[in-house]
Amino acid sequence: EVQLVQSGAEVKKPGESLKISCKGSGYSFTSYWIGWVRQMPGKGLEWMGIIYPGDSDTRYSPSFQGQVTISADKSISTAYLQWSSLKASDTAMYYCARWDAMKGFDYWGQGTLVTVSS
Amino acid sequence: EIVLTQSPGTLSLSPGERATLSCRASQSVSSSYLAWYQQKPGQAPRLLIYGASSRATGIPDRFSGSGSGTDFTLTISRLEPEDFAVYYCQQYGSSSPWTFGQGTKVEIK
Numbered sequence: 001e002v003q004l005v006q007s008g009a010e011v012k013k014p015g016e017s018l019k020i021s022c023k024g025s026g027y028s029f030t031s032y033w034i035g036w037v038r039q040m041p042g043k044g045l046e047w048m049g050i051i052y053p054g055d056s057d058t059r060y061s062p063s064f065q066g067q068v069t070i071s072a073d074k075s076i077s078t079a080y081l082q083w084s085s086l087k088a089s090d091t092a093m094y095y096c097a098r099w100d101a102m103k104g105f106d107y108w109g110q111g112t113l114v115t116v117s118s
Numbered sequence: 119e120i121v122l123t124q125s126p127g128t129l130s131l132s133p134g135e136r137a138t139l140s141c142r143a144s145q146s147v148s149s150s151y152l153a154w155y156q157q158k159p160g161q162a163p164r165l166l167i168y169g170a171s172s173r174a175t176g177i178p179d180r181f182s183g184s185g186s187g188t189d190f191t192l193t194i195s196r197l198e199p200e201d202f203a204v205y206y207c208q209q210y211g212s213s214s215p216w217t218f219g220q221g222t223k224v225e226i227k
Contacts, residue, residue: 037163037218045155045163045206045218061215062119095162103168104153104210111162 022096033099141207151211
């Protein structure tokens, strides 16, 4: 069974750094892209970027380029999304999802809620 | 970057009725690489339709997708109580970013 399990909710202060994770299982982790999607409170889905764990090829949405870093450790089947300096506007639910080139995002993690508040 | 515009923003219908949701792209979506997702409150999105018209695994046949080029439609033939949710389209045919539409909420009338 394909599963993506994300790390737990985080509460941070503005200016702090953060790295959240997404662990894949039940499939060949290095054979599928993993993407990250932001959902701000009460809003829609925003495509942030995507990584191919096999070779760490990474693509970012222009809206998120330079704001976040996507990485992966294929030895432990885990993808990451990180911030070096959080802002209040980073408060959102963040989802990871497996990317199938023919199907789109076919499996999703449960989401990680990030709250940034002073 | 391709912009997807969904309409209507909200659809108020009764169980048993037919729902028709639209997704229009700012430029042609290559190879009909258009997906639809359903999201219920407090849950992650779920893939419903890919390739504009193929149902994902386990999706009931009351859900159907159609369209090509810049105009796509998701149809729910007879709404069940569990179908009241928000629906998003996403294009993934061109180079990234693979953008989402802003969503259509299907609510109980």
